[in-house]
């Protein structure tokens with residue numbers, strides 16, 4: 103049985119981190135995009151990371167950041183992985199990650215009409231990425247709680263796929279049966295209804311349980 107990794111993104115409060123860890127999350131996401139309602143400041147983010155036990159990764163989410171922002175964040179916040187969620191080219195991702203010597207994920211917004219070959223071509227362009235995160239298009243680059251048509255994801259995309267976009271405890275088993283990604287990433291789906299950035303510990307626990315149950319059926 104393979105275990106689907108779980109990332110809970112957009113955490114802002116100590117209780118959010120504690121709920122994610124208690125639920126068995128493999129990674130938490132911290133949003134360093136100032137326009138996001140889930141944005142965290144440096145001191146806040148550092149305090150959140152301090153609560154993590156070993157082997158739970160802190161992922162820093164950036165949108166069109168420059169090297170100065172990355173340096174400023176990573177000097178204060180011990181991140182394990184970067185998530186580029188803007189318009190960054192392969193060369194920009196590699197150069198930015200190199201300045202802070204961290205591995206990185208690249209997020210792709212899967213628009214209607216995307217074909218499997220488009221995704222393969224795109225993943226090839228970002229071959230240096232540790233993972234390819236597939237998300238639905240959203241105003242403000244992400245975190246919109248919308249899913250997309252998973253049928254365009256080819257098996258050949260391989261074990262680097264992180265599935266995101268509108269996942270929640272109700273649809274994640276279906277997503278796993280169809281896509282079989284390495285990991286799933288959720289933000290809106292574990293928040294209080296209509297309150298972006300306000301996590302619901304029960305929803306986090308339910309999401310993780312749904313993933314583990316789906317894993318046990320394989």
Ligand SMILES: O=C(O)c1ccccc1N[C@@H]1O[C@H](COP(=O)(O)O)[C@@H](O)[C@H]1O
Pocket residue numbers: 111112131133135138139140163165187235237242243244245246247248266267268269287288289290291
């Ligand atoms: O969470 C945000 O506000 C955000 C802002 C800018 C880019 C990405 C953002 N979130 C990421 O979007 C995906 C999907 O989130 P959701 O579950 O549909 O809400 C996920 O990777 C978030 O980390």
